[in-house]
Amino acid sequence: FKDSPDPQMHPAGAENKVMHASLRIGDTTVMASDGRCEGKLSFQGFSLSVTVPNEAEADRLFSLLGEGGQVQMPLTKTFFSPRFGMVADRFGVSWMIIVGADVQSEDAGVQNQKS
Known part of the structure; x- marks a missing residue:
C-alpha cells in the first residue's frame, strides 16, 4: 500500500501490506491482496x-x-x-x-x- 500514488489508499498500519499481487502458476494467474487490512x-x-x-x-x-x-x-x-x-x-x-x-x-x- 505504501507505493500507491493515491494518498487515500494508505490505511494506517497497511504500509507493508500487499494491495495487488499477481502470481503465475503454470498457465494460471492468481490475483491476491491483503484486502482491507483489518481484523x-x-x-x-x-x-x-x-x-x-x-x-x-x-x-x-x-x-x-x-x-x-x-x-x-x-x-x-x-x-x-x-x-x-x-x-x-x-x-x-x-x-x-x-x-x-x-x-x-x-x-x-x-x-x-x-x-
Missing part, C-alpha cells in the same frame, strides 16, 4: 488447489510450500490421482496439490505396459 489474520475454511502435470512437479511444489509450514496430508496415490497431498504454507494457507487425473504415474505406466 485478525486467519485462513480457515478454504484451500487453494493447484493441478500439476506430473509427480515430479507435485513433489517440488509440495516441498516449497511446506517450507516453514505443516503437512496436512502427505503426497500419496489416491483413487482420483496418481499423486495428491495437502500442506499449509508458513502463512497458514492450505494448499491441495494434485497431479491431473488424465496423467498416469510412472508406476501405473509400467503396469499398463505389462498387461
Whole structure:
C-alpha cells in the first residue's frame, strides 16, 4: 500500500501490506491482496488447489510450500490421482496439490505396459 500514488489508499498500519499481487502458476494467474487490512489474520475454511502435470512437479511444489509450514496430508496415490497431498504454507494457507487425473504415474505406466 505504501507505493500507491493515491494518498487515500494508505490505511494506517497497511504500509507493508500487499494491495495487488499477481502470481503465475503454470498457465494460471492468481490475483491476491491483503484486502482491507483489518481484523485478525486467519485462513480457515478454504484451500487453494493447484493441478500439476506430473509427480515430479507435485513433489517440488509440495516441498516449497511446506517450507516453514505443516503437512496436512502427505503426497500419496489416491483413487482420483496418481499423486495428491495437502500442506499449509508458513502463512497458514492450505494448499491441495494434485497431479491431473488424465496423467498416469510412472508406476501405473509400467503396469499398463505389462498387461
